[in-house]
Structure formats: structure tokens, C-alpha cells
Amino acid sequence: MDNVVPGKARRMPVMADVAARAGVSHQTVSRVLNAPDLVRPTTRQRVEEAIEALGYRRNMSARALATSRSHLIGVVTPAVTLFGPSHTSLAIQEAALDFGYATISAATETARTSPTDVLDFFLTLGVDGIIVVAPTMQTAVEAQRLAGTLPVVAIATDMPEPGPLHVVAIDNEQGARDATAHLVGLGHERIAHIAGPDEWFDARARVVGWQAELAEAGLAVPEPVRGGWEGADGYAGAQQLLAQRELPTAVFAANDYMALGAMRAFHQAGLRIPEDIAVVGYDDVAGCEFYEPPLTTVRQPFEALGRHAIDTLFAALDGRRGDPEPNRPELVVRESCGAQRGAPVG
The missing domain is CATH 3.40.50.2300 (Response regulator)
Structure with missing residues (x-):
């Protein structure tokens, strides 16, 4: 084994070891590490093989001294x-x-x-x-x-x-516009929004996009239902919508977890998704394609x-x-x- 003396800890390889093994200069090894395109492919391959064989790792402290950057x-x-x-x-x-x-x-x-x-x-x-x-x-x-x-x-x-x-x-505003425009294109005229926390930039931008798209389509722009980011917030928001005199035909939730919570509330109320009410989320979290039904969403x-x-x-x-x-x-x-x-x- 390279760099091993019986009874002593293994010495970590340095750049000079790589140069000796590859049969090149110290400067060539440095170029392979910092500007590989300047080195001939065959030489670069020899250096990379030597680095792999020796287990060489760059000394970040030395590099910082040489470049004035940490x-x-x-x-x-x-x-x-x-x-x-x-x-x-x-x-x-x-x-x-x-x-x-x-x-x-x-x-x-x-x-x-x-x-x-x-x-x-x-x-x-x-x-x-x-x-x-x-x-x-x-x-x-x-x-x-x-x-x-x-x-x-x-x-x-x-x-x-x-x-x-x-x-x-x-562009969260555009993402919200795309989600809302898709629902408008499907013929929905009453589209509610379960919003994220008002102090979050992302949540505010999604509200603005939803409102702008409804206004551009000439549809009524209701007040958003204020929520958070958790499934429980979506569930509570859906309960508020269910208590309204006129139920929306579609709901755009500010993230997928709230969409999932809303879907549970709608299922419990005996509503079918999407036949009775459509739901769209935001984020495309892992597993939302396995929701029942699979969730339409906005992937970031x-x-x-x-x-x-x-x-x-x-x-x-x-x-x-x-x-x-x-x-x-x-x-x-x-x-x-x-x-x-x-x-x-x-």
C-alpha cells in the first residue's frame, strides 16, 4: 500500500505524490485540478488515475492561501x-x-x-x-x-x-397564474385559493398570480382563505369553503400539503374530486402522483x-x-x- 510505514499512521498523499505517480510536473497536476481543459486528454487521464489510486484530496487551506479565497x-x-x-x-x-x-x-x-x-x-x-x-x-x-x-x-x-x-x-406569480389559467381553461368560474402565510414572499406572490389571472379572465376575485403550509391548514381552509353558501368549483392551494388536507375534507363531505370540485397544488412534492386522485400541481x-x-x-x-x-x-x-x-x- 502506498505511503504506509509499518507501525505508523498512513501519510495523506500530497500533490507531489500525484505528480510522481503520473510522471508529470507539480504544475500539470495543478492545471488538471483547476483548468483541466488546458491539459491534453491523455495526460489528464494519467493524473486523474493517479489521484484515484492514491486517494488524494485537495488541501483547502493551501488552496485558500494561493488564491486568496476560502x-x-x-x-x-x-x-x-x-x-x-x-x-x-x-x-x-x-x-x-x-x-x-x-x-x-x-x-x-x-x-x-x-x-x-x-x-x-x-x-x-x-x-x-x-x-x-x-x-x-x-x-x-x-x-x-x-x-x-x-x-x-x-x-x-x-x-x-x-x-x-x-x-x-x-417566478411564483407566474406559477400561480399558470395553475389558475389551466382551471379557467377547463371552464371553472369559481376558483378559490387557500393561501400560505402572509409574511412569506412566495405565498404573497401566489396570491397575486391567482388574483391577476382571475381578473384577466373577467371572473370574480374572492378573498383568499388564509392558511399556513401544513396539511391541517389545507383541511381547515377547505372546511371554511364548505361552510360558504356557494361552493367553488375548483381550489388552488398554495402548496401540495394543503392540497392534500383540502382533498381529505372534500372526501369526508362526500364530494368527488374532480367531478364535484377540482384541486390544484404547488411544489410537486414526492408522492403527490399517488394521491387519490393524482394531484395536478406546479413543479418548482x-x-x-x-x-x-x-x-x-x-x-x-x-x-x-x-x-x-x-x-x-x-x-x-x-x-x-x-x-x-x-x-x-x-
């Missing part, structure tokens, strides 16, 4: 386990790894930490930049505060870019969002502005919305 990115997330924030954080981590960066994550708005505490802590770690998953205004304000100190990217729907803060987002492009946030952060590190265009979600049509109303049967 290759660390701070990721600030809300202290929740909800589908959107958790998948966004994972997408950022995977995109950062593709560029040779590591991420350090910390949750905010807990009983022990505030956004201010977390962001200031990242400054002491010497991160190259920070990506803030900012679902609420409190976290977004703290991101703005730090943006003049080092590059900061906020993931926040419909938030303007004040000063040095960089913002990327998913988290992988693209994570890449967009990393690209924007790297642009900021280079003194540039990133692409401000929001990432568009995708309507996924399944059985819960039903066939076109009034269409001939058979």
Missing part, C-alpha cells in the same frame, strides 16, 4: 423543514460542489439564533460569499445589511435588488435555482451582476383537475 460559501436557511427551503438548500450545495466550493449552512429565526447572529458568524469564518434563502422580510433585511460587506445573494420572490444585494428567485425548478444562485454569487465575486431573470416553474397536469367542463362525453 472556497467556502455560507448558506442561510429558515429553521423549518418545509419542502421549498430544504430543496433549495440541497440544490445550492450540489451546485457549489460542481465548482469546487464547500457550503456551510445555518438556520435562522430559532429560539437561540437570529438572522443577524448567523450572518455575522459567517463573517468570522471568512466565507467568500453568502446565499440567503429569504422567505420572509426579516431575513431579507439582514441580507441587505451585509451586502455591502461581501457578496450576498438572496433567494426571495418579487424582492427588488437594492444596492449591492443580488436577488434570484422562482430547484436545481436550476441552486445553479442560478451560485452563478450569481460567482458573478458578484468578479464584480458583475448576474442574470436577474426568475426561474419559471412548470405546471404538471394530473387527474385532480379533471377533464374539460362541458366537453362532450363519449
Whole structure:
């Protein structure tokens, strides 16, 4: 076994070991690691085989000294386990790894930490930049505060870019418009919305999209039913709708968990989905294709969002502005919305 002396711990291989095994210079190994396209394919393959055989791992401390960068990115997330924030954080981590960066994550708005505490802590770690998953205004304000100190990217729907803060987002307003337009196209005229928490940017944008699409279609725009993000909130929201004098013919829920809760309430009331009432959710969480009936929903492009946030952060590190265009979600049509109303049967 390489680098092993009997009775002693194994020495971790260094770049010189890789160079000796591959029969190349130290500089060639560095180029393979940092700019592989500049190295001939046959040479690059020899170096990569040597790296694999030796189990070589880059020394991030040495790399930081050579490049004046730590290759660390701070990721600030809300202290929740909800589908959107958790998948966004994972997408950022995977995109950062593709560029040779590591991420350090910390949750905010807990009983022990505030956004201010977390962001200031990242400054002491010497991160190259920070990506803030900012679902609420409190976290977004703290991101703005730090943006003049080092590059900061906020993931926040419909938030303007004040000063040095960089913002990327998913177009939640458009996603809500697409869901509502699909129901309008099926012939529905009374379309209710069970909304998420009003302090969340995403929830507010989905309300705006739903309202705008109804108004554009010349339909009545009722007040949204205020909810949260949990199945119980959707169940309670559906109970409110069931108590109304005139039941809507379709419901657009601000996320899939609330859609599931609403569907249970409608089933218990003896309503058939989609024959008596159509239901559309948002997120496309794992398993919603197995709801009864399978749920029509809006799929969020988290992988693209994570890449967009990393690209924007790297642009900021280079003194540039990133692409401000929001990432568009995708309507996924399944059985819960039903066939076109009034269409001939058979």
C-alpha cells in the first residue's frame, strides 16, 4: 500500500505524490485540478488515475492561501423543514460542489439564533460569499445589511435588488397564474385559493398570480382563505369553503400539503374530486402522483435555482451582476383537475 510505514499512521498523499505517480510536473497536476481543459486528454487521464489510486484530496487551506479565497460559501436557511427551503438548500450545495466550493449552512429565526447572529458568524469564518434563502422580510433585511460587506445573494420572490444585494428567485406569480389559467381553461368560474402565510414572499406572490389571472379572465376575485403550509391548514381552509353558501368549483392551494388536507375534507363531505370540485397544488412534492386522485400541481425548478444562485454569487465575486431573470416553474397536469367542463362525453 502506498505511503504506509509499518507501525505508523498512513501519510495523506500530497500533490507531489500525484505528480510522481503520473510522471508529470507539480504544475500539470495543478492545471488538471483547476483548468483541466488546458491539459491534453491523455495526460489528464494519467493524473486523474493517479489521484484515484492514491486517494488524494485537495488541501483547502493551501488552496485558500494561493488564491486568496476560502472556497467556502455560507448558506442561510429558515429553521423549518418545509419542502421549498430544504430543496433549495440541497440544490445550492450540489451546485457549489460542481465548482469546487464547500457550503456551510445555518438556520435562522430559532429560539437561540437570529438572522443577524448567523450572518455575522459567517463573517468570522471568512466565507467568500453568502446565499440567503429569504422567505420572509426579516431575513431579507439582514441580507441587505451585509451586502455591502461581501457578496450576498438572496433567494426571495418579487424582492427588488437594492444596492449591492443580488436577488434570484422562482417566478411564483407566474406559477400561480399558470395553475389558475389551466382551471379557467377547463371552464371553472369559481376558483378559490387557500393561501400560505402572509409574511412569506412566495405565498404573497401566489396570491397575486391567482388574483391577476382571475381578473384577466373577467371572473370574480374572492378573498383568499388564509392558511399556513401544513396539511391541517389545507383541511381547515377547505372546511371554511364548505361552510360558504356557494361552493367553488375548483381550489388552488398554495402548496401540495394543503392540497392534500383540502382533498381529505372534500372526501369526508362526500364530494368527488374532480367531478364535484377540482384541486390544484404547488411544489410537486414526492408522492403527490399517488394521491387519490393524482394531484395536478406546479413543479418548482430547484436545481436550476441552486445553479442560478451560485452563478450569481460567482458573478458578484468578479464584480458583475448576474442574470436577474426568475426561474419559471412548470405546471404538471394530473387527474385532480379533471377533464374539460362541458366537453362532450363519449
